[in-house]
Amino acid sequence: MAEQLDDALFQENERLGVVIDERLYCNVGAMTMKAGGQLDEVTIAYETWGTLNAERSNGVLICHALSGDSHAIGWWDRMIGPGKAIDTTNYFVVGTNVLGGCQGSTGPASLDSEGQPYGSRFPVIQIEDMVEAQQRLMQHLGINHWHLVAGGSMGGMQAICWAEQHPDAVQRVWCTASAAAHSAMQIGFNEAGRQAILRDSEYRGGDYYATQGPVQGLSVARMLGHLSFLSEASFAQKFGRNLQSKGQFSFDGSIEFAVESYLSYQGDKFTKRFDANSFITLTRAIDYFELKSFENAKCDFLFTSFDSDWIYPSHQSAALHQLAVDAGLNSQHIEISLPWGHDCFLLDGENQGKIVKQFLSD
């Protein structure tokens, strides 16, 4: 399954030229961040599928997780497309790259008005700022409200933030494998990844764009990600104690196990498509996020989670559902039993598909 996931996640990288052609760009103007920092000009990269109806009422916003991008039919093509749960023959689907990202939207690697990469000067952003930029894009598209805002993990945080920050602009939120706020352990995993980057001598305080940058640290950070996104069972199923291209141990200090090779391969591949400063910026935004109530929200909620997801455990989705119930809103939480850990939210089209289809038809 991890191989399927990789295909889904990384095909975008392998056909980057094509994807760039599909990307659209919207200048959403100057922004002052929630934490106070400023950007004189913000561009949001996005892609759309399907057609906006005459009532402009069939818009669906897809919010991506840490390493995702605007190409939602790609990393989430089990959920989105013609005949899928989020059916592009019925809905006008919009995927964006988040503010602070590195796949077309303004982020730390972007050039300022002087033509210099922001690097260390890029402001601290929060989930609320990502949503603000998306809201301006929504206005640009002539949409007043979304039929659905959906996302998993960091994308789920954006979705629930939309419900609270722009209650009149959201009819339904589907939030999968996410949390109202990161726990200490989740912050810890993010921080270990950040420290791998910050402690790389090539990081240079974040102003590394004239050089190769902290690719070793970023690679280690990505290995950590893979360790936390999978489960004991999925690691066992995919790798077990299989050796790497050898019938026996070499005992020469080289990589021995297939799982070791996999981690380094994924880590190194990640450095070719992702910027270390974006990793730091986005993981900090995730850690800062803390939704305390749905006192402003008006939408219907669907929360899904997976019993094998130990890094975003189900009780966090149950707590979100309870917040929605406490606010008097229609809400449901469904825990799905599948063995692949946090990656389930990307890999599972079948269960999530049925549940989301029902949610959209209610």
Next chain:
Amino acid sequence: MAEQLDDALFQENERLGVVIDERLYCNVGAMTMKAGGQLDEVTIAYETWGTLNAERSNGVLICHALSGDSHAIGWWDRMIGPGKAIDTTNYFVVGTNVLGGCQGSTGPASLDSEGQPYGSRFPVIQIEDMVEAQQRLMQHLGINHWHLVAGGSMGGMQAICWAEQHPDAVQRVWCTASAAAHSAMQIGFNEAGRQAILRDSEYRGGDYYATQGPVQGLSVARMLGHLSFLSEASFAQKFGRNLQSKGQFSFDGSIEFAVESYLSYQGDKFTKRFDANSFITLTRAIDYFELKSFENAKCDFLFTSFDSDWIYPSHQSAALHQLAVDAGLNSQHIEISLPWGHDCFLLDGENQGKIVKQFLSD
């Protein structure tokens, strides 16, 4: 509880001068490793408590985990001492530092016969080699068999290896929070730590002893260790989303959360007492280890595990117990319910104490 653990684990470091005075050293001669490498001379550092009786039948060998050392009354003083489950008024307790370690026994930082640190020339060692060195120490001490061999995590692997490799020298084995072989996920966590070190530009292929060495990579590797040794509950209990010495977020790129400060503090502290090459050598030995049966063993077994230990899950101890049962041996497996993750085996004196006391009196 983590604070108590730190006290237990690191007091040794803080009173290093005293501890070195308590250490004894045994030259166990030249060794050829199971994988073929050689060392012309091996020293094993050890400490003892209690008195060997006239029958030489009350010896207890304590085997340490990855970051431990010979100072078992220190990191395991909840279990060992006068009146404790492993009662030093009855037993002659021996703690050793493993072959390949960095607390007195021959390891990669040791000097060869030319006076140069082994570094990259240190051979690949396995758990079986650690046991072989301990067996020579046993002979040096005039002991023919151990009343008990005990250890947790990597120490548990040594204990079960003793049972199989020297069946006549072991009467009882207590193996806690351990496994017959590392799973792919466990290998993955070790490998991410190794890669953090190997990818540090200061690693220099392992021959870094004339310089500061890969302290940044080793620090990140230790952060990973702490993430896997604790549990969601223990992180939540100790840190939650508490901020670090501030009433509010600073939004200045510095550390914000207490858990972040904790991880960097523990990581950096570790680099002052541990050698990066030992980290690589010992984690590889752990990953190589695979006990397939107890066909040679003759001893009684006690396996304990903890329901919150997600990195060494209970089913691995249950499988070890089954191997002992399959070999027709007396064996029991007891799962203990405590919330502190893998660290439980160090923190829990109460439950493990009662169980081990009973095991020793049987």
